[in-house]
Amino acid sequence: MADALQRYRLQPVRSSREWAAYHAIRRDAIFASLLPNQVYDEHDPDEFAPGHFPHLPLRDGEVLGTVRIDLIGKSAAALRLIGIRPDVQRQGHGHALLKLAEEAARARGKAEIVINAHPSSLDFYLANGYRGGEWADRGPIPSGLVRVGKRLPRQNIAQIGGVRGAGSGTVLKPSQTP
Numbered sequence: 001m002a003d004a005l006q007r008y009r010l011q012p013v014r015s016s017r018e019w020a021a022y023h024a025i026r027r028d029a030i031f032a033s034l035l036p037n038q039v040y041d042e043h044d045p046d047e048f049a050p051g052h053f054p055h056l057p058l059r060d061g062e063v064l065g066t067v068r069i070d071l072i073g074k075s076a077a078a079l080r081l082i083g084i085r086p087d088v089q090r091q092g093h094g095h096a097l098l099k100l101a102e103e104a105a106r107a108r109g110k111a112e113i114v115i116n117a118h119p120s121s122l123d124f125y126l127a128n129g130y131r132g133g134e135w136a137d138r139g140p141i142p143s144g145l146v147r148v149g150k151r152l153p154r155q156n157i158a159q160i161g162g163v164r165g166a167g168s169g170t171v172l173k174p175s176q177t178p
């Protein structure tokens with residue numbers, strides 16, 4: 001799997017084209033199927049808040065999904081609105097996304113990850129080492145979601161140090177509005 005991960009990287013959302021892809025994937029993968037009664041707001045201030053970093057996971061340059069990494073307090077990061085394009089789900093891309101996002105958080109000195117998961121994806125997070133518990137986040141658990149978290153092992157970076165996008169130079173730079 002380490003070799004397979006070499007093909008992936010996590011890229012901050014910058015250009016108007018990247019923002020369009022980010023919003024389209026979230027609409028298709030998350031809002032249309034899981035949150036049909038919620039209106040997706042491209043201009044949600046949370047997207048542009050300090051310490052919030054919208055990202056696209058890519059494999060061989062192809063955009064596959066979305067994740068926003070929010071830095072929380074001293075030691076935690078939250079992964080928000082994780083989604084993989086519906087046409088390429090269940091091919092291991094979600095696993096790669098988590099690995100890269102965890103690595104990016106670890107590179108920022110974070111020791112734990114929190115995710116407010118839709119119940120339909122809970123098994124995916126459990127399969128990736130996430131567990132229920134008292135995980136730090138900014139607010140209460142959003143209605144209908146389940147909070148899971150994971151302590152990042154100290155050796156996390158060394159273990160997957162070859163993954164592109166891991167370095168501080170390519171991830172967690174401030175995003176730009178479209």
Ligand SMILES: CC(C)(COP(=O)(O)OP(=O)(O)OC[C@H]1O[C@@H](n2cnc3c(N)ncnc32)[C@H](O)[C@@H]1OP(=O)(O)O)[C@@H](O)C(=O)NCCC(=O)NCCS
Nearest residue numbers: 082083084089090091092093094095117118120121123124
């Ligand atoms: C959940 C999601 C991010 C997983 O990404 P993915 O690329 O499909 O997942 P992977 O291929 O890396 O891993 C799939 C494995 O996770 C586990 N899994 C369990 N429930 C799952 C689910 N609802 N969806 C995907 N995988 C699930 C299985 O072990 C699965 O392996 P299998 O396909 O051999 O059965 C993606 O399917 C997605 O975007 N779903 C719609 C939006 C969503 O649920 N987002 C999360 C909201 S918190």
